[in-house]
Amino acid sequence: MSPMHHWIRTPLTADVVRGALELEPTVRGVQPHRLPAWARAQGADAQLSMVESQPAGVRLAFRTAATVIELDAHPTRYSYVGAPARPDGVYDLVVDGRLTAQASVVGGTSVAIDMATGVPDVRPGEPGTIRFDGLEAREKDVELWLPHNETTELVELRTDATVAPLVRAGRRVWVQHGSSISHGSNATSPSATWPALAAATGGVELVNLGFGGSAMLDPFVARVIRDMPADLISVKIGINLVNADVMRLRAFGPAVHGFLDTIRDGHPETPLVVVSPIFCPIHEDTPGPGAFDMAALAEGRMQFRATGDPSERAAGKLTLRVIRDELARIVAQRSADDPHLTYLDGLELYGEADFAEVPLPDALHPDTAGHARIGARFAERVLGASDPR
Known part of the structure; x- marks a missing residue:
């Protein structure tokens, strides 16, 4: 001092x-x-x-x-x-x-x-x-x-x-729930994570409920969101369920419905966006669990890999493609009675072409350039900001 x-x-x-x-x-x-x-x-x-x-x-x-x-x-x-x-x-x-x-x-x-x-x-x-x-x-x-x-x-x-x-009268409060990507993994600083960038571009007040490795459709998280002030809510669902291998398709659909039902108990008309996973090659068609790539670690590199068997999809194991299809179906089903519920395909935020330009350095998380791309696109598509990347 x-x-x-x-x-x-x-x-x-x-x-x-x-x-x-x-x-x-x-x-x-x-x-x-x-x-x-x-x-x-x-x-x-x-x-x-x-x-x-x-x-x-x-x-x-x-x-x-x-x-x-x-x-x-x-x-x-x-x-x-x-x-x-x-x-x-x-x-x-x-x-x-x-x-x-x-x-x-x-x-x-x-x-x-x-x-x-x-x-x-x-x-x-x-x-x-x-x-x-x-x-x-x-x-x-x-x-x-x-x-x-x-x-x-x-x-x-x-x-x-x-x-x-600091008082910013009239600013909307945006609550974002998701995985380590929402948390900010691989971004170089806190204002460079995609939610922080989207909030700055869109002129909203951010509450980031991105929890690395822990977006598991936990009921208590839905109750937290239900009970907090929010003018906009987005929930990014999927990648942790795959790489932790925590449930099968039979449990996934009802768990998503229950998560959304709980949020709606406290926010019946608040705009609510369900966001599916961004492109991640290791888990597109291969179930979890995910694991550290020990050969990469031996070379001093942090890398992840999928250890599941693609044939297990027939038994209900989850992959990112399966999750995107199911989330789109669930939102389409619910939106008939919920006009404030929308679906955002994560591939619109970061897809296969983006992976070719700005790869996921550890095969799972975007780097700062990837966060910038995701944040700009989310701001344009959801927050009404211009200049998408």
Whole structure:
């Protein structure tokens, strides 16, 4: 902490922390969560617990004339033994809608997970500080996007001028639920994930409920969406059901109906978009489960592969083509009585031709260029923005 300024400390409350569903008090400060405590108790799964605590789409949003902003935070970073090292999470400073600066916190806790046993090696650390200075001494809209891929405890926010919550009257609230692609996997920074880009282009307030490896049609997630404010809801369904091999076609259809029924209990007329999976060659016709490609890991590359047998589709195993057909059928069936329900084929966001131009680097997740393409197309098709890519 610099002694050169008369610091103003702003409480880290829901007034300035946007995109989180709960702020859990900790010994250091507050922990943003993207699921409330009751839902976390129903989904007591290590993967879900990790990813919902990673603040994808969560940002500090305020108006200030400050020239210096400091944030103390405590990251928890996860890695896999034998896998390539992951870069530290990035904080994006967006001023008046423009990405102005980026930083990463030094320190924090590291968790190395043994892929063979699932046992984590936890090494505690201390909080660190990021600092943005040289900002213009005028009133401005500031959004500080938290890293989308590392758990982040917020400790203290300091500025050299007063802070007021950022108010954007009339902006629609968009709730997006999906998998690691919605979460932001392989995007280089939090404002470069496709939901963040689509929200910026479409001028909406994002609540990102993308949970890496954990979009499983969980009933508690549907109830969370049912009970939260929303002017637009989109649910991207499919890839995790395939690569985790969690259900067959017989269970899939009723589970989708139940998920949508629950959302509709709280949002009977809110625009609701069902989005099917983007193009992913390993799972187009081959069921899961998915797995790490160990030969690629031995070469220092992160890669995924499908381990199922395509012939098992006859027994009801799910593939991405099967899921797209079933989602289109379900939405067509329901839309006769639900004019606010629509279907968006994920291939319109990222299809086979896109894969040829901007491949999925690990065979599963788009890179930053892929996220930009998906975000622009979603903004144009769903949010009414122009200039699709």
